[in-house]
Amino acid sequence: MEGELLGKKQLSPRNGRRWCRCSTTTVTLLLFLVTNTASILLSSGAGASVVRRYEPATVRLWDDSAALLADLNATRSALESSRVELAGLHARLGTATALLQTLLAEAARGGDGQRKEEAPASGNGWWARELVGELKLAVGNASDGEAALGHACGRFQDELERYMDYKPGGECPSDAALEHLLMRGGCEPLPRRRCRPQSPPGYAEPAPLPKSLWSMPPDTSVVWDAYHPCRNYSCMASRGLGLDLRGRREKGLWTRDDGALAYSVDTALAAKPKGTVRIGLDIGGGGGTFAARMRERGVTVVTATTNAGAPFGSFVASRGLVPLHVGQARRLPFFDGTLDVVHAGRELTSDWMVPGDGVAMEFALFDVYRVLRPGGLFWLDHFVFPGAQLNATYAPMLHRVGFKRLRWNAGRKPDGGVEKNEWYLSALLQKPMT
Template identity: 40%
Template sequence: MGNLLEQLHSIGGSERQANSKFSDQVLHIAVSLDKLADSLSSFYSNAPAKWNETSNVDEDYSEPEEREVEEGSFNERVFSSAELRNYTSPKPNRLSGKKNFLGLEAIYPSIGLGCAGVAADLDRYMTYKSSGICPDDWDLAQKLIVAGCDPLPRRRCFSRTPPHYSKPLPGNSSLWTQPSDANIRWNLYKCKGYTCLVSNDTIGKRGFYKCSDCFNLSKRGWEVPTDTSVSAEFTIEEVLGLKAGEIRIGLDFSPTTGTFAAMMREKNVTVASATLNLGAPFNEVIALRGLLPLYISVGSRLPLFDNTLDLIHSKLFLDGWVGMELLQYVLFDWDRVLRPEGLLWLDRFFCKKEEMELYLDAFNKLGYRKLLWRVVPKTDKLDDELFFSAVLEKPRRS
């Protein structure tokens, strides 16, 4: 092409102007072809896996220490999964250049920043057959979420179901009835049936320890007034009485199978239960009881809008393990979603005696009004811990 243009420009006389114009047109065509070639090259080098094929991932068998160095950030580690690269690319509207109801010409799917640190596991998670049955890997998904890879990318595969699923019980019956084993997929749990979750013979062998009595649906709680000198438990009647008729919707952020939410439903209060599957089918049981499970990690921002909840309750979740900086982020996020004069119910928070003042100071800094407040010794183990419970009212702010 260059030689041709050189010959055209070397022609003299009256033909020079015409040939010069022609050569410029040829040059314009050449540049356009070059751009087209670059576009096609980029397209094929980044093309996603075919609809009915499994995307290829190079498995990483290196030691964890080596992987941590390799997977430090998005710039240091390129994801191998073609399906993942395809998912995170912008998704234009069907009519190119036209904005949708969000005012955007394309949707930009998101994944969590922490995904960069667990790239090999995320590549494995995104390796599957499109339009097929998803891999049996909810435990891998939870591992990614806990590691900060949240939100996870969506996948184009069909979820697995219990093979002998039976109809759920009606709402009122399901609240306090042990779910059928057939309605839970047990293969990734240590327990392979519900009896294992509640039997005294399996204590220490169930695969979970937080909320050890959660799966015993005969145990309720929050009903009988207790000795205030030795117990930090408030009753539901006591708390709801602080705002008679005003508590309608709330969130229970606890390791739970939904017992608190079930008891609140009996009081005509709708409560979502936020928990992970901590070695047992917590979320499945919540749903089978006819309640709303919210599958979310402690590191995640609540998927709720500002000033919307009447109540947030938390038990056996925040305790002496939590660092002060994380605690601040959690509390301020809870503050965000609580409505003005909404209630924050901290239920039996516990820590070492010498650390209690540090935590109480963090709760005091919220500036909430103290409606109920109690600190008592925790006597079930060593005599070096305290329980703290409180019901706090969020102030109005301009």
């Protein structure tokens, strides 16, 4: 009995202190959430404004239809403003809740407020097994060496080992499909390799500018990988992949404005003083036709593309344009506030963002906002989305990011879009000056 009492005397103070510390932390965090929520509501004035906006008004009789229409339009405007305001509050509350959950998880892992390192599944950090060969040399043994490639690469160790399986100093294997698989999985940046890429046999010099902008490059300008379904550009052009520079459709892109979804380059450039749109980015730009159209008007546009099923990078370069090999999950490799224009075509849907994935979409839009200079343009071109998500997801999201609308057009997508209720959205947006 005496030993039992002695044990209780030894354990109780420590357990009591831990219980008190955890309870105090939890209470503090809950108070933080409540205070933060109240601050948001009070600072925004949303609670009072919403209540004020919907106070019963004095019943009146309209003497004509014009007065009735004016009142209805005012009511519609008020409702729309309230919906956007509430959507913004919802997002801010969601951020506060996520922060609270993170802090609670930190408190649960380490009662003293210090984060404890989780034990790795193996003795080598986030890798399933010991690294060997070229992969080990490229990554390095030190923990800071793992920054040489993306953290998601740990989920693709088998594929990454195949990617790094080559003879040092020799020729790199033909593995465009493997490279694309890794990048789409978030394994980016890829590690450097000590091998030489294959050179195309019979390589010929490209055509000089400006002729090269609209000249089909010779088939010998690229190595045709087994990943590509064709072995020449004529075959690729016939598959409708935007590589047919002889066709009327490609040469007609962005040359006319139909007043609806199709914007012209000249219309977009007219939104800014002449000469102030100088450099930009085309996300998912395929064969580089948008960049070529802008190049004709003295604007330098980098085309972000991947070799998904076709040698898009080599094709863009053969036209005298700049291809940027970057995947959809990577932060845009530009300094803050540097670009005059960012164009995102319909490839944005299939290759860069997933409709309905609001989190990924919002991260991407904020990254676009980051790289644009104040007053810069964001041209959203034929973005495909489920019709119900325009007002429920994307319109409030673009408003929340901070873009100003210069032009906005939405319409149902033809060719099968009716059954799926798919719509197009084209918009010319602007990052505010302040």
